[in-house]
Amino acid sequence: MEALLTVETSDYSQGMVSTENQATTDEAGLIERAKRSDSKAFEALYRMHIGQVYGLCLRMTGNVSEAEDCAQDAFIQAWNKLDRFRGDSAFSTWLHRIAVNAVLGRMRKSKREHDRIQVAAAESTAPASIGDSGNLRDLSDAVDKLPEGARHVFVLYAVYGYSHKEAGKMLDIAVGTSKAQLHRARRLLVQQLEKEGFEA
Amino acid sequence: MNDEREDRLVAAAGKLAKSIEPERDLWPGIAEAIEAPQRRNWTPMFAQAAAVVLLVATSSAVTWYAVKDDTVVAPEYSAELIFEQASFGSVYTLGPGFQEARGMLMADLNAGLEQLSPEERADIENSLAVVQSVIGQINAELENDPENVYLQELLLRTYRDELALMRRVGGLTKNVMLRNDI
Numbered sequence: 001m002e003a004l005l006t007v008e009t010s011d012y013s014q015g016m017v018s019t020e021n022q023a024t025t026d027e028a029g030l031i032e033r034a035k036r037s038d039s040k041a042f043e044a045l046y047r048m049h050i051g052q053v054y055g056l057c058l059r060m061t062g063n064v065s066e067a068e069d070c071a072q073d074a075f076i077q078a079w080n081k082l083d084r085f086r087g088d089s090a091f092s093t094w095l096h097r098i099a100v101n102a103v104l105g106r107m108r109k110s111k112r113e114h115d116r117i118q119v120a121a122a123e124s125t126a127p128a129s130i131g132d133s134g135n136l137r138d139l140s141d142a143v144d145k146l147p148e149g150a151r152h153v154f155v156l157y158a159v160y161g162y163s164h165k166e167a168g169k170m171l172d173i174a175v176g177t178s179k180a181q182l183h184r185a186r187r188l189l190v191q192q193l194e195k196e197g198f199e200a
Numbered sequence: 201m202n203d204e205r206e207d208r209l210v211a212a213a214g215k216l217a218k219s220i221e222p223e224r225d226l227w228p229g230i231a232e233a234i235e236a237p238q239r240r241n242w243t244p245m246f247a248q249a250a251a252v253v254l255l256v257a258t259s260s261a262v263t264w265y266a267v268k269d270d271t272v273v274a275p276e277y278s279a280e281l282i283f284e285q286a287s288f289g290s291v292y293t294l295g296p297g298f299q300e301a302r303g304m305l306m307a308d309l310n311a312g313l314e315q316l317s318p319e320e321r322a323d324i325e326n327s328l329a330v331v332q333s334v335i336g337q338i339n340a341e342l343e344n345d346p347e348n349v350y351l352q353e354l355l356l357r358t359y360r361d362e363l364a365l366m367r368r369v370g371g372l373t374k375n376v377m378l379r380n381d382i
Contacts, residue, residue: 039231039234039235042234043227043231046226046227046230047227050221050222050226050227051219051220051221052218052219054220054221054222054226055217055218055219055220056218058220059216064223067222068222068224068226071222071226072226072229072230072233075226075230076230076233076234079230079234080234135212136212136215136216139209139212139213139216140216143213143216154213157210158210158213158214159213159214159216159218160218161214186206186209186210187202187206189206189209190202190205190206190209193209
């Protein structure tokens with residue numbers, strides 16, 4: 001029975017590895033085809049990664065329409081810069097960097113079009129908790145209310161698991177600034193969630 | 201106590217959904233953008249190259265004029281100069297301070313030109329013509345490619361050169377904008 005279990009587990013693991021390898025190979029093939037201007041291959045890459053890219057944009061902007069625009073911008077930029085992707089990092093990480101840049105770029109513009117964005121924000125609620133349930137919804141909503149700088153660092157570090165070095169590079173801020181913003185975010189979140197009786 | 205709570209909170213944040221599907225399919229908009237006919241690349245590149253050459257020539261002229269002996273006094277006529285409207289992309293903007301300083305310098309320009317010898321005035325007018333030509337070209341390219349940071353920087357530098365040239369012509373001692381104030 002134990003041997004059987006081992007074999008089954010082993011088979012299962014090999015199957016998983018094989019599936020992962022297959023996915024990586026597929027992705028690599030799609031990237032190569034997309035580099036040769038194959039838009040169908042790029043669409044397949046879009047379908048593979050849109051959830052992650054849109055999720056990041058939504059959590060960073062806290063606004064559905066802005067997140068949609070950022071995600072679209074990110075994929076358009078990715079298409080234009082695809083020949084520069086050398087595979088030094090995972091394709092998803094590369095896409096995330098582009099998405100973060102798209103968010104920051106739009107936010108810079110938004111500051112200049114403050115009134116327009118205020119109207120847009122009022123019209124578009126921000127259900128960042130869309131993919132979350134239970135207490136996590138409260139947390140997600142609280143993250144959404146964080147000040148911009150603290151929210152960006154918290155999303156990259158705590159939600160997406162990037163290091164301070166990586167987050168700092170993406171956001172073009174120093175590692176120390178990233179740490180300070182995380183500290184601020186944690187403090188603000190605890191304050192806010194205590195009011196709401198949140199239990200992690 | 202709070203640290204523990206904060207740590208738990210960060211751990212909980214790691215469980216938030218990372219992948220969220222948009223409510224609508226964003227692909228059609230992306231497909232439209234990436235399948236649109238590619239803009240001819242040679243035009244901006246050619247224009248950028250030409251702008252760089254012109255900018256270098258202008259800068260050289262400005263530098264030469266700035267460092268040469270400035271014992272000047274030979275009144276003559278004033279030339280009408282037309283300036284392009286500044287149109288920057290998303291990265292740089294010209295503040296009201298710049299516009300105000302530029303307006304002051306333009307107002308003083310004619311009077312300043314009258315103080316120059318014909319040769320010096322011709323030099324300045326030629327330099328300004330080159331600067332304005334460069335500004336015109338860069339502005340035209342920026343209309344096609346408003347997000348081009350390189351062009352925006354180039355335009356900013358050219359306006360700075362224009363300001364420096366105008367300040368030099370007027371021999372101004374007023375406390376107006378400096379290069380780095382833009």
